[in-house]
Amino acid sequence: MNRGITNGGPLQPRLNSNHVYGYGSQQQPQQRFAGLEVGLEVVEENVIAFICGIIGIFLLTLCLASSHWLTTEKFRQGLWEFCVEKNAPRPLPFDLNVEPGCHWGRDVGYIKLAGIFCLFGLAFDFVATIMTGFGLCSKDPRMKYTLYRFALYVMVGALVVLLIALVIYPAQFAAEINESLRNEWEFGWAYGVGWGAAIFLFGSILLLLCDKETEEIYYKERTIIHNPSVNEIKA
DSSP: OEEEEOTTSOEEEEOOTTOEEOSSSOOOHHHHHHHHHHHHHHHHHHHHHHHHHHHHHHHHHHHHHOSTTEEETTEEEOSSEEEEOTTOOSSOGGGOOOOSEEEEOOOOHHHHHHHHHHHHHHHHHHHHHHHHHHHHHOOOHHHHHHHHHHHHHHHHHHHHHHHHHHHHHHHHHHHTGGGSSOSOOEEOHHHHHHHHHHHHHHHHHHHHHTOOOHHHHSOOOOOEEOOHHHHSOOO
């Protein structure tokens, strides 16, 4: 702060135009812009995490709805149903006695368990994605931080239960393959889609982990520049 001398009057306070009142202390414009760029990078990471969550929901829905988890000659099975094509060779896998068409899934524990875990994975992914979306829309930095943290934890839960389902299903099927009456089995596209959903969930988790502390999320520095012409007393 400088003091100017007026004609015949006392010393009056004069504010320098370079004096900046900002966040905590005086900073250079380059530093202020750098802080804003950091905030924008965090925003972009969370937007991508939100998109990954949406893709995960879509893939998990396909995975749950399809019966193409395991396939063999004119026969396929999923989490909730199995399908027999016309002219399928007899006896059918697992000595099933059904007509061609799709039927309610076999009453086997590991299939039901895998289906339940996939449903939990879809539900967790949906909740985490919604929380991330609310975090992007919120203007309160502390609320953003809270939503992102909870979204991260829920997304981790979604990935864990999905991985359990993807491991249980083939492992338990291998234990009963001798009773399947078929020598060749292949994993269908729906099982691969499940792994694709897991990859997107993992990517979303990594992006949410890159989230900074509350002050760094949407750091916007407000500067007030006092115009000397307003504060000076002209002679």
